[in-house]
C-alpha cells in the first residue's frame with residue numbers, strides 16, 4: 001500500500017530538526033514521467049536507527065495518510081528503505097510548522113486564526129467520516145502551505161501532518177509530555193478513538209489563539225499528570241464564545257465532546273461575529 005522510492009532517486013539537503021525518534025531534512029526526489037525527469041522538493045523523515053522496532057508504526061502512521069487524500073492532509077509520496085534507514089518521503093510544505101510560525105509572527109489577525117481553525121476542523125471532519133482517528137493533533141503537526149496576505153486578500157492554507165509513531169510505542173514519558181494535547185482517557189488505555197482528536201483540537205485552538213504558546217509549558221510531567229487528576233481546564237481565553245468551544249472539546253467525558261459538524265458550525269458563527277464586530281466597531285471581540 002506504499003509507493004517504494006529508490007534511494008538513489010533521493011537527494012538530501014539541510015537538516016530541519018527532529019520529531020519523536022525521527023529526524024527530518026529538506027530534500028528532493030527525481031522520477032521519470034513520460035520520459036521526462038522531474039525533480040520534486042520533499043521532506044525526508046528518517047526513523048532513528050536505534051528505534052528500528054518502531055518502523056512498522058512509523059510507516060503505519062504514514063500509510064494512514066496515503067490511504068486517503070484531502071486538500072488539508074499532508075501528501076506522502078512513499079517510503080524508501082536503504083540499509084538500516086527507514087525513510088518517509090512527504091510533500092515539502094513551504095512555511096513549516098504552525099506553532100513556530102505563530103511564535104515568530106505576532107501579527108496574524110483573529111480572522112486568520114479562525115480560518116486556520118476551520119481548515120483543521122474540516123480535516124478532522126473528513127477523518128471522522130472515514131472513522132479514522134489521527135491521534136496527534138497539535139499546532140506542531142499543522143504545516144503552513146500558504147501564509148495568506150491580507151493586502152492581497154488571500155488566506156492561509158494548512159496541511160495536517162502524519163501522526164508519527166503511535167504513543168503505545170513511545171513510552172509513558174512521551175505521553176505525559178503530550179499533556180494537554182493527549183486526551184485524558186488515553187493515559188490509561190493508550191488507545192486512540194475519534195473523541196481523542198476532539199480533545200486535541202481544543203488544545204490546538206488554545207495554542208492558535210495564544211500565538212503558538214504551548215499550553216501548560218511550565219509544568220513538569222508530574223504536574224501535568226495532576227492537571228488531569230484534578231480535572232483541570234486550560235486558562236480561559238478572553239473571547240468567551242471561543243473559550244466555551246475549547247471547554248466543550250476538552251470535556252473529560254469523551255462522549256460529551258461535540259461532533260466535528262458542531263465544531264464547524266460554532267466556528268462559522270465565531271467567524272461571522274468576528275466579521276460583524278470588526279466591521280461595525282473596528283475592534284476585535286474580547
Ligand SMILES: Nc1cnc(-c2cc(N)nc3[nH]ccc23)cn1
Nearest residue numbers: 016043090091092093094095096
Ligand atoms: N512536511 C513538511 C514538514 N516540515 C516542513 C518544514 C518547512 C520549513 N520551511 N521549515 C521547517 N523546519 C522544520 C520542518 C520544516 C516542510 N514540510
